[in-house]
Structure formats: structure tokens, C-alpha cells
Amino acid sequence: MFHILVVEDDTNARKLMKAVLERAEYSVLTASNAEEALQLLDTNHIDLILLDIMMPGMDGYALTGELRAAGNTLPILMVTAKQLPADKRKGFLSGTDDYMTKPVDTEEMLLRIKALLRRSRIISERKLTIGAVELEYDSLTVTRGEDHQTLPQKEFYLLYKLLSYPDKIFTRIQLMDEIWGMESESGDTTVNVHINRLRRRFECYPEFELVSVRGLGYKAVKKA
Numbered sequence: 001m002f003h004i005l006v007v008e009d010d011t012n013a014r015k016l017m018k019a020v021l022e023r024a025e026y027s028v029l030t031a032s033n034a035e036e037a038l039q040l041l042d043t044n045h046i047d048l049i050l051l052d053i054m055m056p057g058m059d060g061y062a063l064t065g066e067l068r069a070a071g072n073t074l075p076i077l078m079v080t081a082k083q084l085p086a087d088k089r090k091g092f093l094s095g096t097d098d099y100m101t102k103p104v105d106t107e108e109m110l111l112r113i114k115a116l117l118r119r120s121r122i123i124s125e126r127k128l129t130i131g132a133v134e135l136e137y138d139s140l141t142v143t144r145g146e147d148h149q150t151l152p153q154k155e156f157y158l159l160y161k162l163l164s165y166p167d168k169i170f171t172r173i174q175l176m177d178e179i180w181g182m183e184s185e186s187g188d189t190t191v192n193v194h195i196n197r198l199r200r201r202f203e204c205y206p207e208f209e210l211v212s213v214r215g216l217g218y219k220a221v222k223k224a
Contacts, residue, residue, distance in 0.1 A: 002048065011032075020106045020171075029046070032056070038066075045165075048074060050087055053078055064076055077113060080102060131207035163222070168223060175191050176191060208222050209223065
């Protein structure tokens with residue numbers, strides 16, 4: 001599942017985009033301004049940003065420029081009511097990958113997102129390698145030599161998340177929100193249960209370890 005961040009200050013537009021993307025089976029996080037977006041980017045795996053230009057404070061141009069200056073190459077699709085060629089030029093010069101004007105045709109939006117993900121080669125690169133261990137995102141599989149395991153979806157996403165950010169501590173709430181969703185009725189003990197299952201599955205793997213950080217949450221430690 002791909003993770004999309006919608007940055008839009010209009011509440012109705014934000015809700016509509018979220019609903020359309022979730023129906024298309026994307027995982028969606030939302031922010032109402034650039035500051036919220038930067039915080040979410042610091043703590044979540046994001047594959048693409050759907051970005052409004054006209055926002056209070058830092059606008060979409062400035063946010064895009066800041067991300068590119070920091071070396072962030074995530075695909076960005078700008079969405080705006082501005083329709084002049086000069087506005088589009090400004091968007092592309094700031095570092096956006098694509099540009100749509102409002103009112104947004106949601107079918108076109110989905111096609112553009114699919115094309116951006118394809119062009120950025122995210123689909124073909126959904127693989128994580130830790131020593132002799134390979135995680136294949138699209139097939140939910142973990143392979144080490146002759147050992148080949150297909151994991152339940154949530155277990156795989158949890159493992160992939162932790163191993164994507166080795167030594168980074170994630171709280172149970174962070175993991176619940178991203179993997180199970182903010183609306184999930186599961187308690188944060190669900191994370192504990194899945195962590196324990198993963199530990200049992202991979203207790204013989206010397207390449208990594210899932211570590212509990214007392215009072216905070218969990219992190220993955222790479223040993224290979």
C-alpha cells in the first residue's frame with residue numbers, strides 16, 4: 001500500500017481527497033498547513049505528496065522548495081486554483097513533479113498519481129535489504145536464503161516500517177495510527193502482540209532485532 005500525504009487548508013477539499021484516495025486503496029495522512037506536513041514527514045513513511053499552493057503561512061511553493069533544498073525527492077503533485085502559465089512555471093521551478101488546477105477531476109488526479117508513482121520507480125523498488133534478508137513490499141514476503149515467509153499484512157507493514165528507519169524509536173500510538181489507522185478500534189496492545197509474533201518468526205535471524213524501549217515504544221536494530 002502506498003502512503004500519500006494530502007496538504008490542503010480547505011477542510012472539505014481535504015476530506016474529499018482523502019476519501020477518493022482511500023477508495024483507490026491508498027493510505028492517506030492529511031495536514032492543513034506546511035508546518036503540520038513537515039512534522040508528518042519527519043515521523044511517517046510517505047510515497048507522494050498532494051499539495052495545495054495557497055495556504056496560510058508557508059505556501060506550497062515554499063514548502064516544495066524547502067523539501068527539494070533538503071534533498072527530499074518525493075513526488076509532489078500540486079493542486080491549485082491558480083491557472084496562469086506563470087503560476088505553473090513557478091510550481092515547476094520550485095520543484096513540483098506535476099500540476100493540477102481546481103476544480104479537480106478526481107479520476108484525472110488518480111491517473112496522475114499513478115503515473116508519478118510509476119515514474120519515480122517506487123513500484124519497482126519496493127524492496128528492503130538487510131544483509132541476507134530481503135523484504136518484498138508488494139508480496140508481503142521476507143526471504144533469507146531458502147527461508148521464504150509470507151506475512152500477514154499488518155505484521156509485514158510493521159516490520160517494514162521499523163526496518164526502514166533503523167534505530168529510530170516509534171511510539172505505539174505512532175505505529176497504530178500509521179498501520180492500523182487513526183479510526184481503528186484496536187488498542188495499542190495490538191502493537192505489542194504483533195511485535196512478539198515478529199520476534200518469534202525471526203528469532204533465528206542474526207541481521208536484525210526488534211527492541212523495546214521502556215516507556216517509549218519500539219525500534220529495529222540492524223546487526224548486519
